[in-house]
Amino acid sequence: MKTVIVVGGSKGIGKALVEKLLTHSKVVNISRSESELSHENLTHHNCDITADELPNIENADGLVYCPGSINLKPISRLSIDDFKNDFEINVIGAVKSVQKYLPILKKGTKPAIVLFSTVAAKLGMPYHASVAVSKSGIEGLVKSLGAELAPTIRVNAIAPTVTDTDLASKLLRNDKMIENITDRHPLKKFLAPSEVADMANFLLSESCASISGQIFEMDCGIVSFKL
Numbered sequence: 001m002k003t004v005i006v007v008g009g010s011k012g013i014g015k016a017l018v019e020k021l022l023t024h025s026k027v028v029n030i031s032r033s034e035s036e037l038s039h040e041n042l043t044h045h046n047c048d049i050t051a052d053e054l055p056n057i058e059n060a061d062g063l064v065y066c067p068g069s070i071n072l073k074p075i076s077r078l079s080i081d082d083f084k085n086d087f088e089i090n091v092i093g094a095v096k097s098v099q100k101y102l103p104i105l106k107k108g109t110k111p112a113i114v115l116f117s118t119v120a121a122k123l124g125m126p127y128h129a130s131v132a133v134s135k136s137g138i139e140g141l142v143k144s145l146g147a148e149l150a151p152t153i154r155v156n157a158i159a160p161t162v163t164d165t166d167l168a169s170k171l172l173r174n175d176k177m178i179e180n181i182t183d184r185h186p187l188k189k190f191l192a193p194s195e196v197a198d199m200a201n202f203l204l205s206e207s208c209a210s211i212s213g214q215i216f217e218m219d220c221g222i223v224s225f226k227l
């Protein structure tokens with residue numbers, strides 16, 4: 001049975017992924033709060049990626065880094081600390097996780113890494129300057145690491161549009177906002193965490209053995225189509 005480390009598996013997309021992974025893998029979750037899920041193949045480590053040392057783990061075949069931010073403000077109101085904090089959680093946390101677990105991943109079976117970007121790295125939207133900077137960093141990291149770690153470890157990212165999680169709750173706080181967000185997307189929908197988790201599960205799997213260095217837009221059409 002494979003072992004997958006999920007940083008940020010207690011909530012949102014990470015939690016939906018952990019539920020899917022537990023049907024066929026062992027999962028090590030790393031987050032500040034414990035998952036509501038309980039399973040014999042699930043272990044949990046309390047860790048704030050911005051402040052604490054990552055725990056030692058003996059073996060792993062996959063790594064998924066989920067923590068991120070949606071900090072939307074006009075550039076005049078984005079402080080330098082906003083940019084630094086967003087970079088810390090989105091990029092530095094991912095880099096630390098990759099560096100920490102690279103030695104065990106290299107010894108794993110068909111290992112893979114999955115990171116998260118956002119549609120805002122490709123689609124210019126007002127107020128997204130800080131998150132766009134950080135997630136563009138993730139996209140660069142995927143390209144560089146994909147090359148550096150080939151052929152041993154595959155590295156890919158998912159760039160979702162709005163996904164119904166705690167992180168996006170401010171964007172979806174009433175019926176009018178939900179209607180507006182739905183309407184802005186050519187496919188007339190936004191994402192459920194389980195849809196994004198399905199993609200992450202696929203990217204970790206051996207069905208995806210030929211794919212590395214790619215950013216998968218799960219955009220409900222918002223980046224791809226102009227209707």
Ligand SMILES: NC(=O)c1ccc[n+]([C@@H]2O[C@H](COP(=O)([O-])OP(=O)(O)OC[C@H]3O[C@@H](n4cnc5c(N)ncnc54)[C@H](OP(=O)(O)O)[C@@H]3O)[C@@H](O)[C@H]2O)c1
Pocket residue numbers: 007008009010011012013014015030031032033034047048049050065066067068069070089116117118119159160161162163164165166167168
């Ligand atoms: N939701 C969206 O609309 C959306 C859109 C585009 C991109 N994304 C990206 O998709 C990824 C997943 O998003 P999500 O909506 O599932 O996020 P979420 O609901 O906020 O879940 C994030 C997970 O990361 C953990 N986490 C957060 N800060 C942490 C820290 N300092 N140390 C350790 N763990 C931490 C959280 O657990 P604890 O709180 O227990 O620590 C939680 O398990 C993110 O990278 C996000 O930027 C999301």
